[in-house]
Amino acid sequence: DGGITQSPKYLFRKEGQNVTLSCEQNLNHDAMYWYRQDPGQGLRLIYYSQIVNDFQKGDIAEGYSVSREKKESFPLTVTSAQKNPTAFYLCASSGPTSSYNEQFFGPGTRLTVL
């Protein structure tokens, strides 16, 4: 374990509030990813970033925003525009030090909207 961390582990939010999930990695990976994991729906890609100051929308980017100002950090903001934000969020990274494009995952953040 270690290498990629997410905080907090559990997060509660009231409807209408924005909330930011933290993801940090010390693996010197250039690429980072945010996924949403819902029962029976597998992993769905929200956003990904292949290099600092650049990121691309994934399959379900609506209602989310990201930034990539530092190589080590890729925070995800869940905005009030996200219609169904209650979910388990996973951050991952990959890079030259990971062989064969393996993605390394954080422990996840469980977001609950009250």
Next chain:
Amino acid sequence: AQRVTQPEKLLSVFKGAPVELKCNYSYSGSPELFWYVQYSRQRLQLLLRHISRESIKGFTADLNKGETSFHLKKPFAQEEDSAMYYCALRAGNNRKLIWGLGTSLAVNP
């Protein structure tokens, strides 16, 4: 379109029985395929990848380009193999992975 299909949501076997978790993909180019595993209360982690042709924890997976499949197999299942298993595809030069919906494996004593 690129797609990964895992037809079984849940697979239940008895300890010592063979197990096969199915994965089919749709991609016209040369694929790079992975199996990831998520044990209870642990992080999602790489189990194996086709390119290295390795056996991890007794599991193997062979890429069959003719059938566009990458099934995960183990001859004798153990209780500790109970977990969620995901098949994933990397298509072309894009760094992102395309994921199947996952198969929950339950190995019963």
